Amino acid sequence: xxxxxxxxxxxxxxxxxxxxxxxxxxxxxxxxxxxxxxxxxxxxxxxxxxxxxxxxxxxxxxxxxxxxxxxxxxxxxxxxxxxxxxxxxxxxxxxxxxxxxxxxxxxxxxxxxxxxxxxxxxxxxxxxxxxxxxxxxxxxxxxxxxxxxxxxxxxxxxxxxxxxxxxxxxxxxxxxxxxxxxxxxxxxxxxxxxxxxxxxxxxxxxxxxxxxxxxxxxxxxxxxxxxxxxxxxxxxxxxxxxxxxxxxxxxxxxxxxxxxxxxxxxxxxxxxxxxxxxxxxxxxxxxxxxxxxxxxxxxxxxxxxxxxxxxxxxxxxxxxxxxxxxxxxxxxxxxxxxxxxxxxxxxxxxxxxxxxxxxxxxxxxxxxxxxxxxxxxxxxxxxxxxxxxxxxxxxxxxxxxxxxxxxxxxxxxxxxxxxxxxxxxxxxxxxxxxxxxxxxxxxxxxxxxxxxxxxxxxxxxxxxxxxxxxxxxxxxxxxxxxxxxxxxxxxxxxxxxxxxxxxxxxxxxxxxxxxxxxxxxxxx
Numbered sequence: 001x002x003x004x005x006x007x008x009x010x011x012x013x014x015x016x017x018x019x020x021x022x023x024x025x026x027x028x029x030x031x032x033x034x035x036x037x038x039x040x041x042x043x044x045x046x047x048x049x050x051x052x053x054x055x056x057x058x059x060x061x062x063x064x065x066x067x068x069x070x071x072x073x074x075x076x077x078x079x080x081x082x083x084x085x086x087x088x089x090x091x092x093x094x095x096x097x098x099x100x101x102x103x104x105x106x107x108x109x110x111x112x113x114x115x116x117x118x119x120x121x122x123x124x125x126x127x128x129x130x131x132x133x134x135x136x137x138x139x140x141x142x143x144x145x146x147x148x149x150x151x152x153x154x155x156x157x158x159x160x161x162x163x164x165x166x167x168x169x170x171x172x173x174x175x176x177x178x179x180x181x182x183x184x185x186x187x188x189x190x191x192x193x194x195x196x197x198x199x200x201x202x203x204x205x206x207x208x209x210x211x212x213x214x215x216x217x218x219x220x221x222x223x224x225x226x227x228x229x230x231x232x233x234x235x236x237x238x239x240x241x242x243x244x245x246x247x248x249x250x251x252x253x254x255x256x257x258x259x260x261x262x263x264x265x266x267x268x269x270x271x272x273x274x275x276x277x278x279x280x281x282x283x284x285x286x287x288x289x290x291x292x293x294x295x296x297x298x299x300x301x302x303x304x305x306x307x308x309x310x311x312x313x314x315x316x317x318x319x320x321x322x323x324x325x326x327x328x329x330x331x332x333x334x335x336x337x338x339x340x341x342x343x344x345x346x347x348x349x350x351x352x353x354x355x356x357x358x359x360x361x362x363x364x365x366x367x368x369x370x371x372x373x374x375x376x377x378x379x380x381x382x383x384x385x386x387x388x389x390x391x392x393x394x395x396x397x398x399x400x401x402x403x404x405x406x407x408x409x410x411x412x413x414x415x416x417x418x419x420x421x422x423x424x425x426x427x428x429x430x431x432x433x434x435x436x437x438x439x440x441x442x443x444x445x446x447x448x449x450x451x452x453x454x455x456x457x458x459x460x461x462x463x464x465x466x467x468x469x470x471x472x473x474x475x476x477x478x479x480x481x482x483x484x485x486x487x488x489x490x491x492x493x494x495x496x497x498x499x500x501x502x503x504x505x506x507x508x509x510x511x512x513x514x515x516x517x518x519x520x521x522x523x524x
């Protein structure tokens with residue numbers, strides 16, 4: 001037993017930020033990312049029953065995320081989007097900004113796959129703004145990786161590369177490899193190949209050489225990794241180092257197929273096809289491209305893959321017979337590649353415009369929020385109070401709900417005896433005390449002068465407990481030397497059929513009752 005409590009920062013069970021049942025979520029996530037979609041969905045649904053039974057909200061959120069990824073990787077985009085929208089609402093309700101940003105990135109990716117680009121760019125722009133405001137942490141890194149991946153899926157390589165470079169800069173140690181190297185090298189690879197296909201050869205070579213350098217460093221530290229081997233093989237094949245590329249692709253292709261790593265298996269087949277075409281083995285080259293094309297049926301391909309495969313197949317078809325039909329077909333494929341590249345550039349512009357709109361909307365929302373804030377205390381002001389009353393009538397605050405109306409006793413005498421600046425100090429300190437007794441979902445506003453209203457998410461018993469703690473805290477506080485401050489409190493709970501106006505009238509009447517009974521008391 002002694003080893004459990006010594007040193008004092010040790011606990012008898014591991015403490016985690018991911019919920020006590022996080023291992024269940026990890027198992028569902030591993031199934032989803034491993035391509036076992038039906039098993040991942042069944043596991044997530046079964047584990048959700050357990051997590052909901054014990055009200056483990058964090059594990060519930062992670063299990064929903066795993067279920068979303070299972071649908072996404074299984075090609076069920078509509079189902080994944082539905083789960084993602086529920087997750088987004090949850091994170092907004094709980095104020096988890098990093099989690100909200102990450103889900104926005106995932107939803108952006110899904111909208112792009114559904115060719116709903118306007119929605120996708122709007123989600124991505126919002127996520128980028130949130131991530132710019134969040135402090136750096138492991139969760140922030142994970143969300144940034146999702147941002148970069150969503151940008152890469154939308155073929156906005158510039159945006160994705162910038163995000164990955166920022167992640168790399170955060171690591172500090174450029175010699176250390178991370179899991180971001182794999183996704184970053186894949187982005188650079190597709191970018192380089194697509195640049196090559198539109199005739200921008202120097203820019204293509206720069207990206208492909210960068211890909212080869214990243215994969216080389218990774219393979220020095222992780223020898224034999226078939227995924228990185230496939231990435232390196234395709235980069236070297238496009239750079240013209242076909243002999244090395246062919247050997248690398250041959251060594252990786254069977255492990256990748258056996259491990260069902262279909263995207264990287266397609267890369268290996270592409271590398272083999274390009275290498276064998278370069279050495280004149282055109283029929284063998286064609287077979288490799290056909291194999292890559294057939295593997296697209298085994299998992300949802302990255303949006304870059306089909307255009308790349310078609311282009312390389314077209315080149316090989318021209319080399320095989322050189323006839324006019326083959327040349328015409330390749331010309332059509334090349335023209336489509338150029339059109340897709342122009343559409344890609346349009347999405348880059350769409351994201352920039354979406355970001356500008358989000359910034360304008362954020363500035364407007366900040367100005368609106370500031371207009372509802374009391375400049376002296378930082379609490380909501382009368383405008384905020386009126387808005388909250390409207391939400392009471394609309395049923396948006398829910399039940400149970402209790403109002404406290406808090407009034408400083410003899411506050412005019414404080415102003416007269418000690419000056420208005422001293423009175424302002426009292427109001428600020430009392431406002432701080434009120435906020436300290438609010439739970440998440442509660443809100444304190446300055447109603448007028450020295451009167452404050454607290455909207456409490458709880459019943460009358462909870463309201464009375466909070467009111468008594470506030471009364472005692474103010475009475476004990478030493479805000480002004482030699483001055484004993486007290487408050488009177490009126491309290492009322494929202495009941496069936498009661499309007500917001502009736503609720504406030506009731507709490508106002510009880511405040512007067514508290515004052516007539518001698519002050520420094522609570523009337524309910």
